[in-house]
Amino acid sequence: MHRLGYLVAPDFQVMGFAAISAFEFANLTAGEKFYEVHILSETGGSVSSSLKMSVETEAFNDGRYDTILVGGAVGPMPTTPALAAFLRQKFREARRVAGICTGAFALAEAGLLDGRRATTHWAYARELQKRFPAVKVEDDRIFIIDGTVWTSAGMTAGIDLALGMVEKDLGADIARLVAKKLVVYHRRAGGQSQFSALLELDPKSDRIQSALDYAKQNLRTPLSVEQLAEAAHLSPRQFSRAFRAETGQSPAKAVENLRVEAARLMMEQGRHPIDVVANETGFADRERMRRAFLRAFGQPPQVMRRNARLASAG
Template sequence: MPSIGVVLFPGFQVMNLAPLTAFEFANLELGHDFYDVTFLSEEGLPIRTSIGMVIETDAFSGRRFDTVIVVGSIKVDPSAPGLIERLRETAATARRIAATCTGAFLLAEAGLLDGRKAATHWAHARDLQRLHPSIKVDDDRIFVSDGNVWTSAGMTAGIDLTLALVEDDLGPEMSKSIARKLVVYHRRTGGQSQFSALLELQPRSDRVQKVLAYARSNLRNELSVEGLAEAARLSSRQFSRIFRDETGQSPAKAVENLRLDAARTMLEDGRHSLDTVAQETGFADRERMRRAFLRAFGQPPQVLRRNARHLATPDISS
């Protein structure tokens, strides 16, 4: 029976417990307790979450775990030295180590991410990279696996991580079945982005917001800087400067991200050919779209669509 030790600390964010449901449903699917989940803390005392809920925990006590998962918090503070030392000792004998959200900071403090690729919540990725320069922080992927160490982005991305762990243990059909029961469309691959293009772009002015809305509604068109500037009633130079100041991106990069976002949604829907997707989202041809996908996601559109079709296929045996 794979034992899972979930490391808690005062003030952790309770959303980090939601991904553990994947292990619970795996047990239900199998009809017996395949996974044994234990909540751990430095002293083995009740732990209060950031919202006030209290969770009973056990002390580490030198127990060996198959998988160790560290949760995250909203505010990242230095961890208690005793907790880091216990985490380091426990992880040394575990088959797998994982962290959801900002739990990656604890793994980093314990030296468990040195020289590895890692993910965390996008809002904290730069701090993780700054504090621990030996880590290769990916600020966009929803989860990353590097050897036996797994890390995920924030909030619901932890569900993708635990579904991936279940798939690693029990195969894709089990993971897919659990995803349906959790009312998750399918388990997202780790290569997907943490956030949509419009969520990433947060302009302050109504003028730039209206231009983005215009661009999203006219993705089939050319959407040149000159055309967007005209829609904003600014000169091209003024528009480019204001747009970059407010969004941190050039107009051309923002338009490409909007196209990628729309294309990804159409591909995951599975009802459109690659040629149609390229035309409807303004890439004009499949090759241009393929190059953009490789730059943004590290994989071509065909792979993303194939993954979506495979993971969404009904399991008639369940």
């Protein structure tokens, strides 16, 4: 049986408990209690969440744990000396330790992320990098595995991290069934971006949304302003003005972002040659795609593919 300790502190964020559900359903799916989950806190007893819901916890102890997970909060929480010491001790004893969302700050404070690749909620990635310059922060990863240390982005990304652990422990078939029971996508690859071009654009009207939907479905075509305007049932001039007012971007820039996102996803989830990815996503040639990736991410496609594979293989 794998003993799993989930660490919380006052004002913890309850969304982190969604990750625990993955281990609960892994037990149900496997037909045995493979994971034994313990909720831990520094002093034990009742601990209140950011929503003022309380959970009963066990105090830090010398028990052996296979896995230690640190839950996050709405923002980075102060790391007490006792918490840092406990994490350092369990890092030496446990098979793996993990920080979900801003739980990465506690791992960093304990020195467990020095020299390692790590991620956290995108809103706090810059703060993590500033406070802990020895950490190699990647601000747009769903989760990262570096040796025995796992870190994830915020909110639902903790589920992806937990499913990744279940897959390593019990196999892909069990993890897939757990994801199905949780009604979530079977594990987003760890290297997948936290960001969505459509969410970033956030159009306000159905007409502009229709144009974006049309663009996403026809990325292989040239996608002129006239085509998009027709999909929105507007004149090209009206469409360009409305599009920029609602999204803050030009139609051409938005289409490029959609293509970059589609190309990145193809590279992370498959083994298509770069030329094929460029053609399928409407870039026409790899050099044009390379320039778009440099503008969007500061890295060429080959480097991002390699990073995604390293994250998934870790």
